[in-house]
Amino acid sequence: MDLTLSPDDIKFRDEVRAFLKDAVPPDMRRAQALTTGFASEPEVALGFHKALVKKGWSVSSWPKEYGGTGWTPVQAYIFETECARAGAPVYNGAGQRMVGPVILKYGTEEQKKKYLPGIISGDDHWAQGYSEPGSGSDLASLKTRAVSDGDDYIVNGQKIWTTFGHKSNRMFALVRTSTEGKKQDGISFLLLEMNTPGITVRPIHGNGGDHEFNEVFFDNVRVPKSGRIGEENKGWEVAKYLLEFERGGALQAGRVRAQFTKLAKAVQARCPDDPDILHRLAALGTDLDAMEMIDISVLSALQSGANPGPVSSLLKLRWSQLRQDISELAVDAIGADALKFVPERPLFESLQLPEDEEETLTQTPRYLNYRAYTILGGTSEIQTGILAKAMLGL
Amino acid sequence: MLRETAERFLADKYDYRAFRKSVDSDIGYAPDMWSAFAEMGWLGLPFAEDDGGMGGGAVEIAILMECFGKALVIEPYLASVVLGGGLVAALGTPEQKQELLAPLIEGRLKLAFAHEDRTPTTAAARGGDYLLSGSKATVLSAPVADRILVSAALPSGANGVFVVPADAAGLVLKPYRSVDGNRLADIELADVTVPGDALLGSGGDATASIQGVIDRAIAAISSDAVGATAAMVKQTVEYTRTRVQFGQPLSKFQVLAHRMVHMRVAEEEARASCLLATLSLDGKPAQRTRAVSGAKAKIGRNARFVAQNAIQTHGAIGTTEELPLGAYAKRLMAYEIMFGSTREHLRRYGALIADPALAGAGLLLEPSV
Numbered sequence: 001m002d003l004t005l006s007p008d009d010i011k012f013r014d015e016v017r018a019f020l021k022d023a024v025p026p027d028m029r030r031a032q033a034l035t036t037g038f039a040s041e042p043e044v045a046l047g048f049h050k051a052l053v054k055k056g057w058s059v060s061s062w063p064k065e066y067g068g069t070g071w072t073p074v075q076a077y078i079f080e081t082e083c084a085r086a087g088a089p090v091y092n093g094a095g096q097r098m099v100g101p102v103i104l105k106y107g108t109e110e111q112k113k114k115y116l117p118g119i120i121s122g123d124d125h126w127a128q129g130y131s132e133p134g135s136g137s138d139l140a141s142l143k144t145r146a147v148s149d150g151d152d153y154i155v156n157g158q159k160i161w162t163t164f165g166h167k168s169n170r171m172f173a174l175v176r177t178s179t180e181g182k183k184q185d186g187i188s189f190l191l192l193e194m195n196t197p198g199i200t201v202r203p204i205h206g207n208g209g210d211h212e213f214n215e216v217f218f219d220n221v222r223v224p225k226s227g228r229i230g231e232e233n234k235g236w237e238v239a240k241y242l243l244e245f246e247r248g249g250a251l252q253a254g255r256v257r258a259q260f261t262k263l264a265k266a267v268q269a270r271c272p273d274d275p276d277i278l279h280r281l282a283a284l285g286t287d288l289d290a291m292e293m294i295d296i297s298v299l300s301a302l303q304s305g306a307n308p309g310p311v312s313s314l315l316k317l318r319w320s321q322l323r324q325d326i327s328e329l330a331v332d333a334i335g336a337d338a339l340k341f342v343p344e345r346p347l348f349e350s351l352q353l354p355e356d357e358e359e360t361l362t363q364t365p366r367y368l369n370y371r372a373y374t375i376l377g378g379t380s381e382i383q384t385g386i387l388a389k390a391m392l393g394l
Numbered sequence: 395m396l397r398e399t400a401e402r403f404l405a406d407k408y409d410y411r412a413f414r415k416s417v418d419s420d421i422g423y424a425p426d427m428w429s430a431f432a433e434m435g436w437l438g439l440p441f442a443e444d445d446g447g448m449g450g451g452a453v454e455i456a457i458l459m460e461c462f463g464k465a466l467v468i469e470p471y472l473a474s475v476v477l478g479g480g481l482v483a484a485l486g487t488p489e490q491k492q493e494l495l496a497p498l499i500e501g502r503l504k505l506a507f508a509h510e511d512r513t514p515t516t517a518a519a520r521g522g523d524y525l526l527s528g529s530k531a532t533v534l535s536a537p538v539a540d541r542i543l544v545s546a547a548l549p550s551g552a553n554g555v556f557v558v559p560a561d562a563a564g565l566v567l568k569p570y571r572s573v574d575g576n577r578l579a580d581i582e583l584a585d586v587t588v589p590g591d592a593l594l595g596s597g598g599d600a601t602a603s604i605q606g607v608i609d610r611a612i613a614a615i616s617s618d619a620v621g622a623t624a625a626m627v628k629q630t631v632e633y634t635r636t637r638v639q640f641g642q643p644l645s646k647f648q649v650l651a652h653r654m655v656h657m658r659v660a661e662e663e664a665r666a667s668c669l670l671a672t673l674s675l676d677g678k679p680a681q682r683t684r685a686v687s688g689a690k691a692k693i694g695r696n697a698r699f700v701a702q703n704a705i706q707t708h709g710a711i712g713t714t715e716e717l718p719l720g721a722y723a724k725r726l727m728a729y730e731i732m733f734g735s736t737r738e739h740l741r742r743y744g745a746l747i748a749d750p751a752l753a754g755a756g757l758l759l760e761p762s763v
Binding site for chain 2: 002003004005006007009010074077078081085253254257258260261264265268272278279281282283285286287289290291292293294296297314317318381384385387388391392393394
């Protein structure tokens with residue numbers, strides 16, 4: 001292994017930088033910098049997505065014949081890192097990184113024709129219908145029922161923690177199609193339209209003041225069976241495949257590095273002589289370097305939709321912790337300013353202050369929202385349980 | 395290939411009893427083992443083929459040192475080959491390399507490096523000779539070395555490194571044992587006279603080379619620590635599979651399974667940090683320092699976490715010398731302290747990343763122009 005970039009990689013990096021210079025104008029960059037939730041507002045992200053479409057980079061990690069770029073793992077890493085450094089929006093995660101790879105692997109030709117173009121173009125926003133009020137960590141106990149009725153299912157039940165459910169036009173959902181046998185064996189993976197009659201979306205506001213999560217209620221919702229991915233009652237395998245992408249599929253080093261860099265600058269500006277803060281900052285830096293090195297080591301497994309496997313649980317476990325640690329130190333570094341709280345969202349509309357003051361006001365909401373990092377996508381406890389099996393054979 | 399050979403050899407020849415026997419002997423290592431290392435080619439591993447070595451790089455040293463850490467190898471490899479030989483290779487004239495590296499590689503000569511000053515060490519010129527005076531602390535493997543490399547301030551103010559016979563007049567060793575069984579010494583030098591050609595190289599400032607060799611030694615000993623950490627994790631998991639309490643193996647208790655995952659993850663992070671340091675040794679000084687000090691701090695922290703939890707998970711037996719576990723814990727404790735403590739390296743790392751450009755720089759490097 002060699003850490004030195006090749007001349008071709010440098011050329012590619014410069015091409016990415018040139019692209020980002022135009023694709024991320026200052027107002028977009030500011031909107032992303034003032035995002036305190038997990039993803040950018042879809043309307044902010046869409047502008048960036050459209051620029052990616054024009055460049056042919058909107059579904060970069062997919063196989064080439066489906067619109068992917070054929071980038072090497074190193075190129076993908078460079079792209080993510082440069083996007084983070086440029087402050088580009090976090091775009092279309094559920095489409096490109098979650099349901100997209102699932103449709104590519106398990107979908108029929110017809111399903112690919114129907115769903116992939118909207119993901120590539122960015123016109124479709126996908127919501128994830130996994131968790132339910134009674135099924136969090138024990139996801140396979142889910143109860144939302146899909147009963148066969150000719151060519152359709154009639155869906156009844158409730159999903160929760162649906163990220164941007166209020167701004168999505170499509171959903172991929174896990175539904176119960178059988179109550180026989182093992183709970184995992186009665187689940188199907190279903191794609192549906194959010195404007196179908198009988199669907200109601202109710203907002204859930206996070207502690208940090210952001211509205212990203214929702215409850216979604218299904219009251220006799222008629223969904224065509226043609227939207228089912230894979231066989232009936234075989235959805236659990238599909239669900240797990242997707243979860244590995246959710247947990248480890250995205251290269252996180254660039255984003256967390258950008259978060260850390262902002263923290264380092266804030267510490268320089270606010271408390272450059274505080275030994276406790278400096279000690280913690282340095283320790284976090286070494287944590288980040290170690291994780292980035294692990295990321296680089298597993299890059300090749302992530303190439304072109306390859307399943308990252310159990311290491312994704314390690315990445316999820318540690319990256320989520322690291323994001324929390326950075327947000328925690330960021331709050332500690334700003335002292336009494338952490339008391340100030342602006343409830344209106346989005347902040348890029350409600351604030352009109354000098355850049356550093358605006359940045360300071362993001363820290364408390366971010367700290368509060370980021371508590372969810374070690375819960376969403378499978379809690380740290382669940383990841384640890386998976387790793388006990390996968391890494392230790394327990 | 396190197397890994398398989400080393401693992402097989404050490405599994406065969408170097409068990410816990412062999413380690414204890416070496417540690418408890420007068421000299422603190424096994425001469426026949428040292429000869430065997432020479433035969434395996436390990437004593438020449440990092441040196442150029444022109445100098446009689448194997449032409450290996452940092453990665454090969456890392457592989458071997460990780461195996462040494464796993465097997466609790468106590469022979470003076472780090473001091474003699476990585477530090478001593480490394481300095482000769484970096485600074486020496488062709489004649490000096492010929493004179494020192496050939497016997498080192500054959501196992502006939504052992505070196506140590508006396509660097510950390512207790513009091514300033516100076517070299518005064520007298521005629522064609524130098525007079526060395528001062529005192530040195532924590533000189534690893536000095537009691538077993540045939541020659542001691544001594545850093546000293548030259549009359550010009552630059553730093554130089556001198557090759558001093560261990561029995562030179564005026565050189566006094568105060569030997570002691572380290573917590574992990576190594577032999578060390580503090581050294582006093584009172585007008586130790588050495589000839590002009592005892593100075594490695596031709597009189598230029600050796601400071602950068604010394605730092606480079608020390609960084610290599612830190613990367614090497616970090617690999618050793620990763621090996622020891624991995625061994626502790628593995629032995630803890632195995633122990634909990636066989637130890638039955640409350641009618642079931644300890645490994646079935648979730649609280650212990652989760653603890654062991656955290657230990658295993660800490661090992662994996664330590665390994666990644668170490669790899670970063672190893673791969674950065676030939677990079678620009680700031681990148682190298684960042685990677686090496688970062689690794690020393692990170693691995694030191696993770697090693698302590700693993701060692702403490704390994705002992706706790708073993709219960710009372712983990713606190714004794716009955717099992718190899720204690721030897722690993724002590725080896726990792728020594729690691730944390732040697733070549734600058736976790737705290738010192740964290741400070742060194744912190745000072746570097748105070749520069750936002752470095753804090754924001756990813757790990758992939760631009761080619762040096």
